[in-house]
Amino acid sequence: MASLPPHKADFLRAAVSGGVLKFGSFELKSKRISPYFFNAGDFYRADLLEAIATAYAKAIAEARRSGALPDFDVVFGPAYKGIPLATAATIRLGQLDAAAYGAKCYSFDRKEAKDHGEGGNIVGAPLKGKRVLIVDDVITAGTAKREAIAKIEKEGGVVAGIVVALDRMEKLPSPDGDDSKPMPSAIGELQKEYGLPILAILTLDDIIEGMRGLASEDDIRKTEEYRTKYKASD
Numbered sequence: 667m668a669s670l671p672p673h674k675a676d677f678l679r680a681a682v683s684g685g686v687l688k689f690g691s692f693e694l695k696s697k698r699i700s701p702y703f704f705n706a707g708d709f710y711r712a713d714l715l716e717a718i719a720t721a722y723a724k725a726i727a728e729a730r731r732s733g734a735l736p737d738f739d740v741v742f743g744p745a746y747k748g749i750p751l752a753t754a755a756t757i758r759l760g761q762l763d764a765a766a767y768g769a770k771c772y773s774f775d776r777k778e779a780k781d782h783g784e785g786g787n788i789v790g791a792p793l794k795g796k797r798v799l800i801v802d803d804v805i806t807a808g809t810a811k812r813e814a815i816a817k818i819e820k821e822g823g824v825v826a827g828i829v830v831a832l833d834r835m836e837k838l839p840s841p842d843g844d845d846s847k848p849m850p851s852a853i854g855e856l857q858k859e860y861g862l863p864i865l866a867i868l869t870l871d872d873i874i875e876g877m878r879g880l881a882s883e884d885d886i887r888k889t890e891e892y893r894t895k896y897k898a899s900d
């Protein structure tokens with residue numbers, strides 16, 4: 667991982683040591699078959715959860731300092747894997763800088779609306795009139811982030827930006843389902859369409875670079891082939 671900047675190398679090291687980054691054959695939400703998979707649900711041990719929470723919190727604080735992210739009120743984690751990530755990132759932000767982040771809130775959605783008790787779709791801070799930062803695991807085709815934006819807007823919130831652990835650097839799905847057609851990048855189109863800043867702690871390029879000599883040559887070759895197959899036209 668010598669060629670990666672220290673914050674990326676530390677995060678990739680935590681992902682590898684926790685078995686979060688895997689090589690094999692995996693079907694994605696987009697139905698693409700990938701030779702690698704980043705399962706953020708495997709950051710379940712206290713030290714690993716702290717590592718990912720720290721990585722998000724530092725990325726957010728740095729982007730606030732540089733002006734790459736606007737201010738926000740609520741950190742929103744899309745169900746399911748976004749839930750512990752957003753919650754842990756909120757705690758870590760408050761620990762890093764209580765004056766700036768101690769009053770930030772967390773919130774997440776239910777995949778199915780609750781019809782009793784408090785009811786509704788949202789758990790945690792109400793979103794109405796709030797600036798909402800989405801914190802989630804991975805962007806592949808961008809579908810999950812579009813769904814999250816629609817839910818937040820329906821609740822009356824305004825999305826301020828998106829932070830993910832991994833940008834897989836893939837193209838949008840073609841409307842006719844033919845994935846061999848050139849298409850623009852999922853992340854670029856989200857940025858353009860919604861005018862949102864999107865930050866990623868790691869990209870697929872970082873994984874390929876950082877895993878050279880650590881993953882098998884065969885796994886790296888298959889991952890490079892996958893990168894070429896789903897490479898965006900922009």
Ligand SMILES: O=P(O)(O)OC[C@H]1O[C@H](OP(=O)(O)OP(=O)(O)O)[C@H](O)[C@@H]1O
Binds near residue numbers: 744745746804809811
């Ligand atoms: O960019 P996309 O093509 O939408 O795919 C990426 C998303 O898909 C998965 O979430 P999923 O909706 O499967 O929910 P989960 O958090 O319950 O695993 C994954 O956790 C990412 O958030």
Ligand SMILES: O=C(O)c1cc(=O)[nH]c(=O)[nH]1
Binds near residue numbers: 694704706803804805
């Ligand atoms: O696209 C997905 O569904 C996906 C990719 C990935 O690397 N990790 C994940 O949890 N989901």
